[in-house]
Amino acid sequence: MSDPSQPRVLPGAQDDAPAPASSTWTQRGGLRGCFDGRQHLALTFWLLGVAVSVLITIAGSALANGLPYEAFRGVSLATAVLVGGARIAAWYAIIRCRHNTRSAVFTALALSAVGIDLVLGAFKLPAMLFAFSVA
Numbered sequence: 001m002s003d004p005s006q007p008r009v010l011p012g013a014q015d016d017a018p019a020p021a022s023s024t025w026t027q028r029g030g031l032r033g034c035f036d037g038r039q040h041l042a043l044t045f046w047l048l049g050v051a052v053s054v055l056i057t058i059a060g061s062a063l064a065n066g067l068p069y070e071a072f073r074g075v076s077l078a079t080a081v082l083v084g085g086a087r088i089a090a091w092y093a094i095i096r097c098r099h100n101t102r103s104a105v106f107t108a109l110a111l112s113a114v115g116i117d118l119v120l121g122a123f124k125l126p127a128m129l130f131a132f133s134v135a
Contacts, residue, residue, distance in 0.1 A: 037096035
């Protein structure tokens with residue numbers, strides 16, 4: 001039996017079992033827990049899959065509108081590359097966290113969104129990079 005006055009030992013990074021649903025953000029490893037597969041699927045999906053891409057897009061648009069016209073091409077290219085990198089990180093994290101939900105429907109929807117995004121991204125990003133190189 002353990003002494004209640006002793007601090008609890010947090011699960012290590014080598015622990016592959018998902019944390020219980022009642023765990024907090026820090027107990028599940030914070031942002032790293034998204035990539036280790038310990039965070040909730042919904043949190044990972046909305047934080048990395050949606051919010052990061054939206055923030056990068058908004059920041060890139062605001063920056064492109066605030067800078068001279070000559071900088072538009074570079075800012076748009078940088079925004080596209082950053083969103084592409086964020087998407088790849090989100091896909092990886094969502095796939096790792098797919099078991100951390102009670103809803104089989106949400107798991108299927110999240111994996112379908114990743115699959116559709118992969119297919120569309122396979123055509124969209126190279127087309128954008130080609131368009132920037134030609135223009």
